[in-house]
Amino acid sequence: MxxxxxxxxxxxxxxxxxxxxxxxxxxxxxxxxxxxxxxxxxxxxxxxxxxxxxxxxxxxxxxxxxxxxxxxxxGKNQLYPADIKARTKAWWLEEYADTKLAEVVGMPLFFERIVKPTFLKQDTNEQIVEDNIKHNIPPVLDYLESVVPETAFVCGALSVADLSIACLMINAAYADYEVDSKRWPTLSSYLARIYQQAVFRKYIESDKQILRV
Ligand SMILES: N[C@@H](CCC(=O)N[C@@H](CS)C(=O)NCC(=O)O)C(=O)O
Missing domain, CATH: 3.40.30.10 (Glutaredoxin)
Known part of the structure; x- marks a missing residue:
């Protein structure tokens, strides 16, 4: 079990x-x-x-x-691609998301705007959020815009690299941060593609119930 x-x-x-x-x-x-x-x-x-x-x-x-x-x-390589170069790319993007993307959408955005008011009954520090949105998030999204594909997913089929990026970005969306589709068009449509996957939609639906507290 x-x-x-x-x-x-x-x-x-x-x-x-x-x-x-x-x-x-x-x-x-x-x-x-x-x-x-x-x-x-x-x-x-x-x-x-x-x-x-x-x-x-x-x-x-x-x-x-x-x-x-x-x-x-x-698995039979459903989570990471079999090809060594594609697999290494997936590892790298997973690492980038879990460290750098997490740094800019975690504490200074999701924690401030969702965790503090909803679960800790504390006020959001909007100054921290605004500074972060202005200075810290854009360079990270610039990098992601340069590496995500126009079609399908970063390694062809959906992999953990896509999950790592999208699981963090959906939390940013819950905290009212919208990816500007004019500045980051490829990233914006790539994320929409992932959010439409059935495995992903299930959690978006149940997250909504949790956030309704
Ligand atoms: N690199 C870890 C990060 C896990 C992580 O930071 N989890 C947060 C929740 S989103 C946590 O448990 N934070 C508590 C702490 O840092 O003490 C992973 O990929 O699992």
Missing amino acids: ITVYGVQLSPFVRKVLISLDMLELDYTVNPVSPMDPPEGFKKISPLGKVPALEDDGFAIADSTVICQYLNEKY
Whole structure:
């Protein structure tokens, strides 16, 4: 039995949940919040972060490690392409999204505009958000605009690289950040393409319920 630890509003958790759906695997979710983890959680996730995953008692943490494990154990390269150059490109874009894109759409946008008012009952610091939107987000989207394709996905078929980018960008959208389709036309239509995938739509729908609190 596979158990995923974490809440689906986390882009990293959502990436793992969509990967499990792409592999058509059964799983249960233990909705651990990293802000209030249960005792002993660090035994499963030594950094105290979500997601973590347990597969018949085998525990691992970090979305990238988890997706690679799932691909190796259960996949036939549905999550990462088989070709070594395409696979390496997927690894790089996953890494870029999980570090650089996460840095600009995580704390200074999603956390400020969604987590603080909705879950922590604290005020958003709009100055932090506005400065971030003006100075930090544009260069990251300029880079993504240069690497995403006009059609299909970054490695042909949908892969974890696409999930990593889109799971973060959908959180930016929840925080009312809209990608300017005049400045970033390729990125804008690429994201719309990913959001239309059935595996993705399922989470957009259920995220809406959670955000309605
Ligand atoms: N590189 C990690 C990042 C995971 C991460 O930062 N998760 C956030 C939630 S979105 C978290 O648990 N933060 C709590 C903390 O940093 O202590 C991954 O890909 O799983």
